[in-house]
Each structure stands twice: as C-alpha cells, then as structure tokens.
Amino acid sequence: MSKVIVENLNLFYGDFHCLKNNTLSIKERKITALIGPSGCGKSTLLRCLNRMNDLIEGVRITGRALIDGKDIYSRDINLIQLRKEVGMVFQKPNPFPLSVYDNVAYGPRVHGLYKTSKDAMEAVVAKSLSAVGLWEELKDRLDVSALNLALEQQQRLCIARLLAVEPSILLMDEPCSALDPFATLNIEELFLNLKEKYTIVIVTHNMQQAARVSDYTGFFLLGELIEFGNTKTLFVNPQNKLTEDYITGRFG
C-alpha cells in the first residue's frame, strides 16, 4: 500500500528549477532509498515530505504530495501534526545539549504528552531507547549529557528522540555519512528492525547502502527522477542508460 504519493512535484529556489515534475509512490513499511549525485535534489525532495523547505526563503512548490491520501500542501494541513507524523534524522548527529533522558523526552514534553504521569514518560523513554538498541547500554546513565556519547550512540539517540513523538514515517537525510563503516552497518541493521513499524525514506550517496537496506530505489539526476523501482531490479537490470552509468560508477 502506498503511504506517500508525490505527483508532478516541482520546486523552485527563486528562478532555479530544482525539482522537475517528480512523481513517485512510497510503500508503507518498506525502505525507499533515494540516490544520485550531490545536488540532484534528493535531499530537497525528502524535505518536501515534512515541509522543512518552508523555512527557506524564496521556495515555491507546485504539484501534490499526499500522505495517507491527504495533500500536505493543502491549506487546512496542520504543520505541527504533519511534522509529528513525519520525523526526520539528519546527516550530522544533532542531540540537544541536554541529558539522554531529556533528549528523548523533549518531543513528548513540548507536545504536552504524559504530563500527569512520570511513569508513563519514563516508559516512553525506555521504549524509544530500546527500539534503537540503546536501552541496555544507557539505562543507568540516563542523566549524562548526550554530547558525551559516541557518534553512533548520538545518532541512535536522535532516532529515539524522534520515535518518542510516535511518527509513522521516518525521513533519513544521509544518516550514516558522519559515521565509520562499522557504526554504519549497525545503524543499517537498526533500519531493518524499524521497518516493521515505520515507513522509511533514506537519502544516501552510498549506493551499496541503498542496495543493502532498501526495498525500493529512486535515482535522481539534476532534479529529475530518472528511474524508480524495486531495488534489486534497479541495481541488477536498470532500464535507463543513465541509471546504469551511475550505479556502475561511470559518473557521480
């Protein structure tokens, strides 16, 4: 079933035509990878899905992006609700300069959840940390500053912080590019676990990563979606010459 449908989406930075007529559909509880060379618009498309591009001046968007059948660019959309529903993990691990506990509790607190029950809040923190495999390591050190953690732990914590607001879609913007190869493998394993509950869209410039973790892959070039399909098919038997050139390393 399609969780996200993008139809004829165009995005302009001022006069620059950044995304050209993108159309794709993202399946529920699958991992969809967006690949392509730097500046091809894959991150920009990702940021369209939680409307983070709204923060940039001079951005104009046409076309539609539907999540669960609802156009997120329509007038009556609740931006706060949308961003709770569609969470984002960034390139660089970016925990708040707070304790581990406060990082995870940040979202629920700000949204006024579990206000009355300390136990409920603690349960959510424990559940979120368990989901990213940090609970065993950190359950006795919840009050240490998140900035003291290793980079991989920090990125896991950022994902836990996101899970605490109970999204259904996770957008990952090159989530492993600041991590070493082993940490990257660990995080990829985490994605495979998370996909049982969440729809994941991952932007990566690491083709092997896309091939390893994703179910579907989209290849972007200069703002155009060149090819989209089943990951295995796309990597083994690409339909488009440009896709083939890119995944065989002839450019990029």
Added chain:
Amino acid sequence: MAKRINPLMLQRIVKAQLWSLTGFTIGILFFIIFFISIKGLPQITLEFLTSNPVDMGRSGGIFSTIVCTLYLIFVSLMIAMPLGVGAAIYLTEYTRESRLTHIIRFGTECLAGIPSIIMGLFGFAFFVMALGLGWSILSGGMTMSIMLLPTIIRTTEESIKAVPYELREVSFSLGVTRWQTVTKVVLPSALPGIVTGIVLGIARCIEETAVIIFTVGSSLRLPESFFDSGRTMAVHFYILAREGISMPNAYGTAAILILSILFINLSAYYLARQFLKKIC
C-alpha cells in the same frame, strides 16, 4: 649595509617589552584595588554597613545607600531584561537580515554611544520633569534601563547566534513551534551569554554616577518605595569626596563598591563555567 640585529636578541627584547606592557596593565588594576583597600578596608565594620549616614555622611554608615543601589539595580533590570532579551530574540529568530534590522542595530549602537551625562539630562527632563515622577528610584531605574539595553541586546544576540542552527532545525522537524524552540532549546543554550549581559548591567548600575544624580537625586533617607529619592553608593562616594565631607568614609564606600563589582564579576564567571560544565 645596515647593521642587522641578531634575531634571537630581537625576539628577547620584544618578548620583554610585550610582557612589561601586559604587566603594566595588570599592575594598574592591582594598584587601584590595593590603594582603595588600604584606605578603605579599615573603615568597614558591621556598623558601617548596617547604619544610616549621620551628619551628611561625616559619621555613621552607608546602609541607606546600599539599599538604594539594590533598589535601582532591581528596577533597571526588571525593565531592561525583558525589553533587551525580547528585542534580541526578535532580531535573531523572528526577522531575516534586512534594512530594518540594520537600522535597529545601528540605533542600539548609537544608544550605547550616548554619554551618560546626556542620558542623565534626558532622564531628568523626561521622567523627572515631564512625566512628573520627580527624583525617584523609578525615574533613575527607567533611565538606567535605557543605558543597559544596548549591552543586553548585543550580548544576548551574540549568544543566541552561537546556538547551532541544526538544533533549531531538528526541533522544528519534531513538530515544535518557533516560540517553543526558542524557550526550550535556544534560550537555555544561550543562557551564559545572557547572564553575562545582565551582570554587566548590574555592575553598570552600581558604578553609574552622573545619571543617578540627575534622576534619583541624592537624598540620604532610607528609600521606602520606588517613588522615593535616594543616593546610591557611587553618588555617596562622589559627594563625600567632592565636597570634602569625609575622606575616610568616602574610601570606605569606594572599597565596598570595588569589592561588590569584583564579587559580581567572579560569580558570573563561576556561574557561566558551571553552566558550561553541565551541558558539555
């Protein structure tokens, strides 16, 4: 051919010169503190701190001037803090760099450059006379708050700008509004800088003289409300010394002034470091 100086020799000379320049600067500071302490510390007793001035300050203590100083700090900060921090939040978080923000910044810079005696005159003409508040801690506090604004705005702005953009971005991406992001993420991270601005403001209130004479007056009575006139420690010191009333008491007051400013700076430094240790 010009005679070359041995580079090693030159290095030694320059090092010695730079060292002595630095030493000279620090030396002046220590000399002032030492001089005031020698002359002033013997005057300081518990009685000096807790009794009101008698006979124009010829004898008695400085209690009413301490109270007046504390009142003045309180009123000034209560006005300047929300205005200054609010303006800084607006300039950094709610507007993009534009002609308007440049004009606002230029305006606050100019405000910082106005000589305090002119500020005093303005406070006298506007708050004391035109608004009819008379010589009072309220008039003085409002005038002082205008003087504190540029410092508080600038230090707050700088420390807000130092908070990485990524933290705001991730907060927005969690569905958090801009205002919640400011109060929950930005301001806590920027707190040491904001505290620094406020501490500088407190020190300014303690040391300012010209503005206070014009707006708070120089009554030696213990102020009972913000509408009373009063005399701060700095003004008391000025009048005691200038009119030759009592040099020992003037030095005693000066010593308290210097010690309190030293104490405030040290505690601000300590607080900022504690805070940094906690978050890093």
